[in-house]
Amino acid sequence: MEASRLTIMSTRQPRNLVLLIMLMQIMFGLLQAVEEWQAASEEEKLEMERQLKIINKSPVKSFKTDCxxxxxxxxxxxxxxxxxxxxxxxxxxxxxxHIPESMVRGKSPRFLPKHIKCPPGSVLIKRTTQ
Structure with a gap:
């Protein structure tokens, strides 16, 4: 009985070792993929910042809402x-x-606080952010 137990253990050990090696290879592969993904995301962040500079024009005046x-x-x-x-x-x-009748009567809808008003010759635009 002792000999049969040894043969079973000896056949399991190589299998376990192979599984362990395979798991380690998978883990190293995943780590490398994560590192590559993080490097690519840094490049993407720089590209996004460049695009935001193009989209967001220099403001005449800015407002920050409570939100x-x-x-x-x-x-x-x-x-x-x-x-x-x-x-x-x-x-x-x-x-x-043509001015809509509702605006003439002062009933135009307001979505922003009353203190947010742009100077003449400018328009209000929400700033684009990440």
Whole structure:
């Protein structure tokens, strides 16, 4: 009985050793993949910061809401829509031809606090963040 127990143990040990080696290879492979992913994410972060600098124009005035959102007053001629090639030479109509009745009566909806008002010639745009 002692000899049969030894043969069973001796056949299990190589299997366990092979499994242990395979698990270690998998772990090292995962560690390497995580390191590569983190390096790529650093590059992506730099690219995102570059894109945000392009998107977020220099503000005339900025506001921070209670929720933590940041709104910028941007020169009306530098707003996002005019970055599109088809609107490159677009002329901004400063006064509307028609004013909705609700705005004339002062009943236009307000989504922002009353203290958030942009200077003339600028528009309010929410700042794009990560």
């Amino acid at each position: 933590g959102d940041i709104f910028d007053c941007i020169d009306i001629h530098k707003q996002h829509a005019f970055d599109h090639p088809l609107l490159k030479d677009h002329k901004v109509q400063m006064r509307p031809k």
